[in-house]
Amino acid sequence: METRKYLKQNGTMKFLEKYLPTAASIENIIKLILQLGFVPKRKLNNGLDENDIMEYIKILNHAIIKVKSIRERREDITTINDALKLIENSKNIMVITGAGISTSLGIPDFRSSQGFYSMIQHLGLSDPQEVFDLDLFLNDPNIFYSIAHMILPPNHIYSPLHSFIKLLQDKNKLLRNYTQNIDNLESYAGIHKENLIQCHGSFATASCITCGYKVDGEIIFPEIKNKEIPYCPKCNEKKKKKNKPYDDDDEEEEEGETYFHESFGVMKPDITFFGEQLPENFKIAINQDINKVDLVLVIGTSLKVAPVADIVGKIPEHIPQILLNKDPINHCQFDVSLLGYCDDVASYIANELGESWDLPHPDYNKIRGEKNGENLSVQLLDSTLREYLISNKKNDLSSEQEQNKMGEENRKVEESGRRPNESGGKSG
Structure with a gap:
């Protein structure tokens, strides 16, 4: 539209000078909002006060910012x-x-009606995206590994x-x-x-969430296919020596005993989970x-x-x-x-x-x-x-x-x- 084009080419001040009269009424403001392609949710009522005018000025400002941020197609x-x-x-x-x-x-997509998130509704998560939540993974890696096989890449095809x-x-x-x-x-x-x-990272590699030991991703594919949790070979040696499972309620440890959290030594594909920084x-x-x-x-x-x-x-x-x-x-x-x-x-x-x-x-x-x-x-x-x-x-x-x-x-x-x-x- 010509109005949008003028705004993008000439900037906000010249745009307002051209399209708004010096003593602009609320009708002028609403007309300009509509010319920019936006429809205010509120309808004009009788007895408009100063608060109403300020609200429509805010809407116009939002519309201007939005239009300036939208790329126009090349002619x-x-x-x-x-x-x-x-x-x-x-x-x-x-x-x-x-x-x-x-x-x-x-390989399923994620957000379509037949995508991955629809396929895991049975997990009962409040949001299916939680399956990629880092805190949830650290607390219970079983949830991720119960469904990871669904998105495991096929071997060497494209x-x-x-x-x-x-x-x-x-x-x-x-x-x-x-x-x-x-x-x-x-x-x-x-x-x-x-x-x-x-x-968002990939299955190309996998890392131990405890010690950071990194391996080629395909090494843990057999466990993923079997819905099993893969463990770090280095941390697994330490885990074999444990005396009892970790208990958050334990206030003290007996000398010589070693305690491990359930997720100790778990290998995680180097996929970027929610809660992790992008590469x-x-x-x-x-x-x-x-x-x-x-x-x-x-x-x-x-x-x-x-x-x-x-x-x-x-x-x-x-x-x-x-x-x-x-x-x-x-x-x-x-x-x-x-x-x-x-x-x-x-x-x-x-x-x-x-x-x-x-x-x-x-x-x-x-x-x-x-x-x-x-x-x-x-x-x-x-x-x-x-x-x-x-x-x-x-x-x-x-x-x-x-x-x-x-x-x-x-x-x-x-x-x-x-x-x-x-x-x-x-x-x-």
């Missing part, structure tokens, strides 16, 4: 072809990734999207990959350590990269968790931002949004950019189709928001076949004289 980057040219020509691409790039491998990031690296275009994922699949794909920031390299890298980046790709994330969600707001506004995601992100202003399954979108981009962009992944040709990307199609969803849908007819066909199969089963049930939800036995 010269509006189409999918613009996005493709940027990917082809940019030299310092920042890639921000989330769980959506790994779901094709069977998705076509991971291969796309690797391809950017091979072409010397990858400035850095900031990932929220803890599965460490980027390393399996060949992303160099110096090009990767695992913002130090995150802060260092982001401060460097915001001055080098020439294109931002946000892939497979809803950008709801800080501080990763705040990265796009730190990038200079003139730097292009493109979204590759299953769903749009409404609280950000991306120049172009390519919507669809991440592997399909990455395969579409690679196919359009030509043979030198072929993804180094065994599933690439299967996804795009052998004949020049015949499986993939693009559809403009919204020209104003610049949203495009990348779809794969193989996925559409599978969905159609599944629906036809269900319809056939229902038809057979109906012909047998029973409703689909009847089993013929006693109902509970």
